[in-house]
Amino acid sequence: MTEALVGFFTGVLASMGLGGGFILIVWLTMFAETEQKAAQGVNVLFFLPIALIALIMHLKNGLVNKALVKRCALGGIIGAILGTLGSQIVAGGLLRKLFALFLLAFGLREMFSKAKPEMSDNDADKTDSKKNGTAE
Amino acid sequence: MKNFFEGTLCGFLNGFFGSGGGVIAVPIFEREGCSPQEAHASSVAFIFMLSLVTAVFYGFSGALDFGAAWSFIPWGAAGAITGALFLKKIKAQWLKRLFGAIITAAAVRMLLS
Secondary structure (H helix, E strand, O other): HHHHHHHHHHHHHOOOOOOOHHHHHHHHHHHHOHHHHHHHHHHHHHHHHHHHHHHHHHHHOOOOOOOHHHHHHHHHHHHHHHHHHHHHHHOOHHHHHHHHHHHHHHHHHHHHOOOOOOOOOOHHHHHHOOOOOOOO | OOHHHHHHHHHHHHHHHHHOOOHHHHHHHHHOOOOHHHHHHHHHHHHHHHHHHHHHHHHOOOOHHHHHHOOOOOHHHHHHHHHHOOOOOOOHHHHHHHHHHHHHHHHHHHHHO
């Protein structure tokens, strides 16, 4: 039952790139006595089919900026190799503390994030007071 | 070489922590001119690619537990379909704040334990 809930909400957030993996890793390490490294491995495996499903739907909706993804690809792959190797070198306890700091930074950023203009294509019905102010 | 270093940063963090590349990629993609929806969707494409690389390297070191992952995947798939269907409609702000608060609490607990 718990696995169903954890899996579902991880899937929802992961399909949007909102940090779903954090739920799964936190749950595995806090409540299912999984080592940090093993939990990270589970999340990566979990993410692949989940992302594939979401990706197919996002592609169909024409939401993927392919040119931008391509521009990031080479650096991304090199970074992924270095990061993965790095995680294998670092001791599990230290990795967990670093992960906690990463979570803390993310959690605080999300808590205090300002509302952005809504992410929808029917913006017409929610025109804000700042109509002309293209701020930033 | 535009976006090379942004890509490297996402890749490194996603590989190191086995998660979280998306939360770095989304703001970068928005800064590159994507709409929020487009940034979220594109980050999934990008992180999928990074996770393939990471999975291969985790696999070499024997750190992959397929059984454990499998017990979550059907539920996760249902969540992914739900999430992808509602990406166009969702009002993410309150969700983000709530999720941020939960994650912050978890982080503090981890740091103190």
